[in-house]
Amino acid sequence: MKWPESFSVKQIAFAFITGLLILLCLIGGFAAYQTHAVTRSLEQHSQDAARSELAAAVERLLGQTEEQAVNLARWDETRQQLVLPEYYTYWRDQRVYESGMLNNRFARTALYNPSGALLAPSPEKNRLPAKLPARVSPHQPSSWLAIEAGTIALYHAFPVYSDENLQALLGHGLIRLDFMPALQRQQGFYSTDMASVKLALKPGEVLAASKLFSRLSFIARPDPDQLRFQGILSRTLLALFVLLVVSTLLGFMAYDLLLMRPLRRLSDDIDAMQHDRFSDSQARSKPMHIVELENIRRSLYDYQRQLRKLHGSLEHQNREFHSQARQDALTGCHNRRAYEEEWEHFRQKLKTAPQGVAFLLFDCDRFKTINDTYGHAKGDRVLTIIAEALGMALRANDRLYRLGGDEFAAFLSRTTPTQAKQVAQRCQSLIDESALADLGINEPVGISIGIAFCAADQLEHIDELPKQADIAMYTAKQPGHNRIALYGEDTERAAQALVASRETNALFQALATPGMVELHYQPIHGLPGHKVAYYEALARIRYNNELIMPDAFLPVISSRRLETEFDLAVLHQVDADLSLQQLPPGSGVSINLSAQSISRPEIVSYLVELSRHNVRHPLMLEITEISLITQMTEVRTYLDLLRTVHYRIAMDDFGTGHSPLLYLVDLPVDVVKFDISLVNKLGQDDRAGQVVADFARMMNDAGYALVAEGVETETVLHKVENLGFSHVQGYLLGRPVPLAQLAASLAAQDTGATCIA
């Protein structure tokens, strides 16, 4: 039997009361046993007392009879009758009683002459023998009992002498008693039930008086004191038992009322608190009668109120946090996290409630240009206005999500393709009507919308909606479209081309297959001296023994948002190439990273791991399309981290809209690579060339290391040398070549890299 680990108060109370009752029963049983023993002892005592007093009574009766006989024998008138029996009957019937010789009417006497003959016949009622029995001794008194006509008679015969010396026998006397009445008249019966006294005597049997007591049977009379004692004891025990039972019940009720119920109430309250079912009911506010329990109840109640208050506050804050965590700080619409959670929730919901679903993907046209032209503040404001317009255009229950940058999304439930298109058109209309001109932006700001629809009976394809919307978006942005494209309707041909294209296949295969991304290294020469300082790793995809150039697969990367995956593949390949140690020691390696990747933890983590090559090959990161950076603070932190592991940070394509000046100021950039478009301006002797030249000098003065890209002429080379560029890169000095080829050529040359100062 296994004991429970804990007991309830009720169980303890029951156990206590049960134990108490068992104890009471034991005590009661012991008391009853003792009472019974005392009763038996008293009964035995009564029996002994009855025997004693009966024996005493018998002895007394026999003694009295004998004494009467002696008196009769000594009585002068007895002797007178034996001598002159003429008036014997008067003596027998009257004188013996008047004189007090026989003191009761149950006694009879008779006189016999010395030969034993009766002096005169006795009346019939006296039943005295006419002749003394032969067993009677002439000179000795003798007593016996006999039953006569149902009556037990006690006889006592005695001799009568004429002289004091008992020599002259005059005759005999005989006393007859009705034994039972005579015995019952004896005094001092307290313990004997006289009605029960019986003498076992057969008719005709003669019993000597000496054996009388052995034939007597009797019943002891219950002792009144004993009966009273038993009665009192029984009543006392009963009263005690009833009192204890009542006390126990009352105690249990009081225990239940004062302790168990309050404790149960407290326990229920605690349970309710645990299961958040606690309420401020009137019953709970009712005070308890036990001070300690009342203190607990009050404390619990107050604690619960405080807890609820705190809980409410926490819930409110949680809702706030939840809302904030799922809200885009800039536009106020839902962010990507909210999108992912609610899209998943929406997908699950569709399983039980099939309906037509449309996925809308919004992308701002030329936002990068606006950002570059008007700065981030204006760009942010544009995004805010677009978000407001889209929010107003959507239906009441539709939600707008900002997925990143200028990309928004919404999924419409219970809709049709037509309705989705109508919503999209309304979005475009509201954006077109928005007051962007108030911001000082004169150029048109539009939005491209990709729509994917999934009918209620085709929900198994629901997961493809985002991708389809992305494709539709890509289609919508293609020239010739009205910026709204419905997947499957407007994008069929384009999608087929995109999906089936060789580049796309190559890209996806390259991402899945290590080694398919091939790096070609273009030297970056230090100035002056034209010594190779870095090799820029430029990605190519080797597909079916054909080399696919970036111009072919970068649009696919951009349209499929595969920047991070591709950058990871490039970094893996860089790691592999550097591990071959085919590049000359001390020569640096410059790696291109998209703006989207630099904010991804997995990229940063891998870069940190890759930094181990910095000992042999100083590494430089060229951030492309910096304008797409939206999380400036995080990016700045990551870049600072990478600098601490000896990466140099270069802003690529400076001079195009992708690398605005503001980002250069905000980010920890060491090197600025002038885009080929700016470098080519240096070759012109016009104002543009002059501006670029002046700007380059200013940047140089500001401490940035400048790299001129796309130098293809000696003029330009000479120009950049004069302007203080520290490095130069271009076909003039070296084309990108595969690592093996580079290693072979390096082996043939005795060249060395110089560090960028």
Added chain:
Amino acid sequence: MRALLFCLLLSALPTSVHAAIVQLEMRPGIPASAEYLAGQRDKPAVLLLHGFLQTRDFPTVATLARGLQDAGYTVLSPTLSLGIPNRMQSLACEAVHRHSLDDDIAEIAHWVDWLKSHGHRSIVLLGHSFGSLQLLAYLAAGPDATVKGYIGVSLIEAEVGTTPRAALIAWLESQVQLKQRTLVTQHLSYCRKYLSTSEALLSYVRWDQSHTLSVLKQSPVNVTLIMGDADDMLERGWLKALKHVQTPMVIVKDANHFMDGEHEFDLLDHTLKSMDLLNRP
């Protein structure tokens, strides 16, 4: 008379300290006893008789016996049998009384003979109450020559209460003549209900005051009476009647019928004085 006498230590011990129970068979089957207190041989023997239905152990009698013995007199104090063998208790009035005054006289005569047979030649009869009457009846019947004197203490007649004595006697005589054996209940002496045969009762009721006075007057021996003047058991006028016939009589002042208390000594003194007078030649 057949004597069944036995005297314990009578001849072996000095006479002055002799005390013995003497038993005589008065009638067949009716023995009677007497206490014999031996005194000086030169002094008369006293036959001391108890009152009505009493025994010799009656206090007045017993005290008197000891006093006389102390004074040197031989005293024989019998208990009349009253028809009961060896009677030792006073007989109840309600008992069957078959004894007659004649029986009593006969027993007195037996005891006088006994004294005489034991050498006492001078006998003084001393009786108390009804015993005085019974001794007087003995004197009337003709006493033995050895009887020299008579002292009657608280002499009383045979009272019969309110019953006319003459009519009673006549009725009793008729009953006797008719040989009626039926017991008669009658006031006699101090017994209100004296149960007796007619014949026996008749023997007592004849002794009225006049008969008693007549016998006293004609007594063959010297007579002395000792009476108490506070004796309320006497018939009124009895003392006066006694004085009238000039019987020698001592009146003990304030003494009752039993002469008890301080009068025991008066009784003894007067008895001894009377004995002295009787003893003088």
